[in-house]
Amino acid sequence: MPDNAFLSDEPVLRFDRVGLTYGPGADILADASLTLRPGSMTFLTGPSGAGKSTLLKLAFLALRPTAGRISLFGLDTGRLKPDALASLRRRIGVVFQEFRLLDHLSAYENVALPLRVMGRPEASYRKDVTELLSWVGLGDRLDARPETLSGGEKQRVAIARAVVVKPDLIIADEPTGNVDEEMSERLFRLFRELNKRLNTTVLIATHDMAMVRRANADVLRLADGMVVRAQAQPALQQDTPA
Amino acid sequence: MSRHLAPLLPKEDAREAALFFVVCALCFLAAFSGLVSRAAYAAAGAWTSEVTGQLTVRVRGDAADTERALAIVQATPGIASARALDRADAEELLQPWLGAGGIPADLPLPHLIAAEAAPGATGVGDRLTAALQQAELKTTVDDHVVWSADARRATDTIGLIALSAVALLGATGIAVIAFATHATLLARKDIVELLHLTGARNSFIAGLFERRFLMLGVQAGTLGALFAFGAAAFILFAVRQGDAQAWLLPQLSLSLADGLILGLSPLIAGAVSMLAAKVTVMRSLSDMV
Numbered sequence: 001m002p003d004n005a006f007l008s009d010e011p012v013l014r015f016d017r018v019g020l021t022y023g024p025g026a027d028i029l030a031d032a033s034l035t036l037r038p039g040s041m042t043f044l045t046g047p048s049g050a051g052k053s054t055l056l057k058l059a060f061l062a063l064r065p066t067a068g069r070i071s072l073f074g075l076d077t078g079r080l081k082p083d084a085l086a087s088l089r090r091r092i093g094v095v096f097q098e099f100r101l102l103d104h105l106s107a108y109e110n111v112a113l114p115l116r117v118m119g120r121p122e123a124s125y126r127k128d129v130t131e132l133l134s135w136v137g138l139g140d141r142l143d144a145r146p147e148t149l150s151g152g153e154k155q156r157v158a159i160a161r162a163v164v165v166k167p168d169l170i171i172a173d174e175p176t177g178n179v180d181e182e183m184s185e186r187l188f189r190l191f192r193e194l195n196k197r198l199n200t201t202v203l204i205a206t207h208d209m210a211m212v213r214r215a216n217a218d219v220l221r222l223a224d225g226m227v228v229r230a231q232a233q234p235a236l237q238q239d240t241p242a
Numbered sequence: 243m244s245r246h247l248a249p250l251l252p253k254e255d256a257r258e259a260a261l262f263f264v265v266c267a268l269c270f271l272a273a274f275s276g277l278v279s280r281a282a283y284a285a286a287g288a289w290t291s292e293v294t295g296q297l298t299v300r301v302r303g304d305a306a307d308t309e310r311a312l313a314i315v316q317a318t319p320g321i322a323s324a325r326a327l328d329r330a331d332a333e334e335l336l337q338p339w340l341g342a343g344g345i346p347a348d349l350p351l352p353h354l355i356a357a358e359a360a361p362g363a364t365g366v367g368d369r370l371t372a373a374l375q376q377a378e379l380k381t382t383v384d385d386h387v388v389w390s391a392d393a394r395r396a397t398d399t400i401g402l403i404a405l406s407a408v409a410l411l412g413a414t415g416i417a418v419i420a421f422a423t424h425a426t427l428l429a430r431k432d433i434v435e436l437l438h439l440t441g442a443r444n445s446f447i448a449g450l451f452e453r454r455f456l457m458l459g460v461q462a463g464t465l466g467a468l469f470a471f472g473a474a475a476f477i478l479f480a481v482r483q484g485d486a487q488a489w490l491l492p493q494l495s496l497s498l499a500d501g502l503i504l505g506l507s508p509l510i511a512g513a514v515s516m517l518a519a520k521v522t523v524m525r526s527l528s529d530m531v
Contacts, residue, residue, distance in 0.1 A: 060439065061439070061531045062435075062439055062530075062531060063531060064531050077531075082443070082444050082527070083443055083444075085531065086438075086441050086442065086443045086444070087441070088441075089438075089439060089440065089441035090440075090441030092441075094439060100432070100436050102250075102433060102436065103252075104248060104252040104253075105248055105250075106248070108245070109247055109248055112247075113250075113436075113437075113440055114440045114441060116247070116250065117437060117440050117441055117442040117446065118441070122245060122247060126245065
């Protein structure tokens, strides 16, 4: 099936009673269900250890559920072959909590990684990558290696890498955890801009309740392995930081 | 103008240096064993061809009997040439044991006839024995069959041992290269995972590692083969400078077959490394979603 073959009213991401258990231990997720519509912006909140990162890993296909069904762009991911899954992953931009930058590549090369994987020639994306890095405040650090970047700079490189292909779905795990308030606001505007202008669906796991309140977006709360819908309003309690 | 992009896999690290050394050493041993094995077979062929076709007839009688025996030998089908050895020949033969001072005049010497069988002739020794017996001459025919058979058996055994060593080294090499490649790749699992999650197809990821380890195997194998060539050339030089006959060695040389052994070693090392990389990466990817 071609990459863009999904209907506009089809949920971008759907969890149907998804469960995940490691070995004989307790459930990490139990009976979690959620639906993300195209063009929606959703925050995932919950206490530390509630399984937010695990839920995101399931969403960006880093883990297989032990129960239930996950659909992406209308396709049941449990029935897809590796090449089809790779095509789905190219439509998802992921901001990993631990950044996962490649140490031997420069900031520019790390951001360009998804484009290289797609087989795009360097000349075709040079301007976009350079502009994007400038936009996140790293225009003068194009050739810097991750080991020379601060935590916040690494995070911005990771975010630039996630959005560089203008994906249909952005999944971000604590994307503003290591940046100051001003940069946090700026990054949020980047997500919002992609969401509004390109109709990109955005799912962000965060403890940053200020950002959640500013966004006036859908809020899902994960507790006891289950997802419950909440509302973004000032009355929401601040979650315990990770 | 395009920016120069760093390869998606880091160029090399200490683990790859260790793998390079292992592949290089194994290729050296395998190629060198291959050369020794081929030399052993060549030596076996040279030794046996030197003695095959040579016959010696010892006549227990006087000069007249020797003359009669020589005539019979020369007339026997399959004999290309024959001549009676005179006293000077006998002295030369006995010199290593009796010294250069000469042989006492009264020392009885055997009457010998040296004959050479025509190329491809068979059963000459038996025919000669029968003809001499029919002429009622007291003779002993030595066609060196027993000696050459012993020599062939000995050299065959040496060749077999060398071949076994090559096979053992080859199998060990394949296993070690596969193991070392696997270990090196495990250290790169983070890159494999990231590429996977970024949407790289399995063939794309495997291809990166295959190309890297093919080059590593070929380069390390080439260096190992060059060392083997150097060692073989040194031994060849030493043998030629020394007394080859004293070592019972025939004239040795590097042949096309040796070139084939040296040329194939790096290719096999490269192919094994590449295959090991592919299997490891694909197995690692199959564990992922």
